[in-house]
Amino acid sequence: MTDPFGFLRIPREPVPARPVGERLGDWHEVYAGQALLPFVSRQADRCMDCGVPFCHTGCPLGNLIPEWNAYAAHADWYAAYERLHATNNFPEVTGRLCPAPCEDACVLAINSDPVTIKNVEQAIVDEGTRCGYMRPHPAERGSGRTVAVIGSGPAGLAAAQQLTRAGHTVTVHERADRIGGLLRYGIPEFKMEKAPLDRRIEQMREEGTVFVTGADLGGATDAGAGGLRGRCDAVVVAVGAGERRELPVPGRALAGIHQAMEYLTCANRVQEGDCAAPGITAEGRHVVVVGGGDTGSDCLGTALRQGALSVVQIDINPEPGEDRPEGEPWPVYARTYRISHAHEEARGRAGQDPRLFARATLRFDGDAAGRVRALRLTAVEPVSRSALAGTEQVVPAGLVLLALGFSGPERAGRLREQLGLELDERGNFARDAGFAAAGGRAPGVFVAGDAGRGQSLVVWAIAEGRAAAAAVDRYLTGSTCLPAPIAAHDRPMTALGRMRYGAF
Incomplete structure (x- = not known):
């Protein structure tokens, strides 16, 4: 176990990121080259080894956090690595990208600072990889059943790895030219370099998973998805929630206004070596990011590295306070004032938070050439979001990035028609509690990830x-030993109710 008095004598000390000036000069991860281990061994000793570890309720994977904290505290990296992978296929991803709701649910967070769980997680998986602990785990024998997975984001990859290890023959179909989905082209290098993703994909190949790129199944001119169901025993639809929300205000058609994912993909392709310069760049421009979420923060950090003259981020929500709101008590993930690494970089360069809270866009103004030159904003009432009279302001802009989130799977294409999929009331692919496509028109078709849940977190x-892999395995064989951490309709824990988990 950890030091029973560690939480009393050891203060919380997150791993420090590289200096702002240094990391703005490159695209490496913010922790690149930092020595994580001296920090995390000491920080893991703060874990109280609670009788009821509420950190589990904050994590839909049910990660065995107290267990791998104890191993990390004693520098037993092999044991920590094994326990970390007992519930998580890709801890190198969650350790970098997850906002760590488990930390908000840490018992220490009731009246103190929580354990630095996310830092410990990344340190364990990185040290385990360095020591050669990552190895393929092929199935002992094949089942003779075939499964097609459509989409290679985190949901599709997790389902594919679980099903391959269960002995099924799994092929992952990805319409892009590389495997990884948004992990590949939506996440900037400074948040997650692609070497960890490439190593994991290679592990999956060695286990027997087959990857096919350039496969736009269900595309406007493609009839492959329907045929795929005829050739395979089961199909897992994990295409994500790619239908981007729009901003229908006057001036939207002006040049220089782009969707965030279009912009981030261009930047990532430069880092992949596909081109020398991005098709959309912030260099030498005043940039405005419309949207206050993680994608907007990613655009902010990217624009700073490209040499933007200035960057402003517009958030329609009011500025959160430093403390938990009364309606969001421990252990829920509270809406409090948070600073991402990109916000820290912008503040370090300009001396202030780049965000304008409680603002909405009224219109875009353009120049004689039809290019955007400014946004007209208004302050809004916090609850109704209605405009407040007399608060209009003009923000200069040579590049506008719309980071307004997603409203479900993409509507274009014939995937729904070919696989007999239906939409639920939220615009996602409908499914039952066991991840099977709803309506009975698509036996053997399952829906996993954001395509069925809606826009959500990587964890x-x-x-x-x-969980979808366990449902598929049960459908194919009549039973399963695969873990199912959640049901299809489970939701993050709120003040109104506790999240329900299946068996591990």
Whole structure:
């Protein structure tokens, strides 16, 4: 176990990121080259080894956090690595990208600072990889059943790895030219370099998973999805929630206004070596990011590295306070004032938070050439979001990035028609509690990840992939030993109710 008095004598000390000036000069991860181990061994000793570890309720994967904290505290990296992978296929991803709701649910967070769980997680998986602990785990024998997975984001990859290890023959179909989905082209290098993703994909190949790129199944001119169901015993639809929300205000058609994912993909392709310069760049421009979420923060950090003259981020929500709101008590993930690494970088360069809270866009103004030159904003009432008279302001802009989130799987294409999929009331692919496509028109078709849940966190996508794999295995063989951490209709824990888990 950890030091029983560690939480009393050791203060919380997150791993420090590289200096702002240094990391703005490159695209490496913010922790690149930092020595994580001296920090995390000491920080893991703060874990109280609670009788009821509420950190589990904050994590849909049910990660065995107290167990791998104890091993990390004693520098037993092999044991920590094994326990970390007992519930999570891709801890190198969640350790970098997850906002760590488990930390908000840490018992220490009731009246103190929580354990640095996310830092410990990344340190364990990185040290385990360095020591050669990552190895393929092929099935002992094949089942003779075939499964097609459509989409290679975290949900699709998790489902594919679980099903391959269960002995099924699994092929992952990805419409892009590389495997990884949004992990590949939506996440900037400074948040997650692609070497960890490439290593994991290679592990899956060695286990027997087959990957096919350039496969736009269900595309406007493609009839492959329907035929795929005829050739395979089961199909897992994990295409994500790619239908981007729009901003229908006057001036939207002006040049220089782009969807965030279009912009981030261009930047990532430069880092992949596909081109020398991005098709959309912030260099030498005043940039405005519309949207206050993680994608907007990713655009902010990217624009700073490209040499933007200035960057402003617009958030329609009011500025959160430093403390938990009364309606969001421990152990829920509270809406509090948070600073991402990109916000820290912008503040370090300009001396202030780049965000304008409680603002809405009224219109875009353009120049004589039809290019955007400014946004007209208004302050909004916090609850109704209605405009407040007399608060209009003009923000200069040579590049506008719309980071307004997603409203479900993409509507274009014929995937729904070919696989007999239906939409639920939220615009996602309908499914039952066991991840099977709803309506009975598509036997053997399952829906996992954001395509069925809606836009969510990477940790939920991985949990969905694992749970959907268990449902597929049960459908194919009549029973399963695969873990199912969540049901299809489970939701993050709120003040109104506790999240329900399946068996591990």
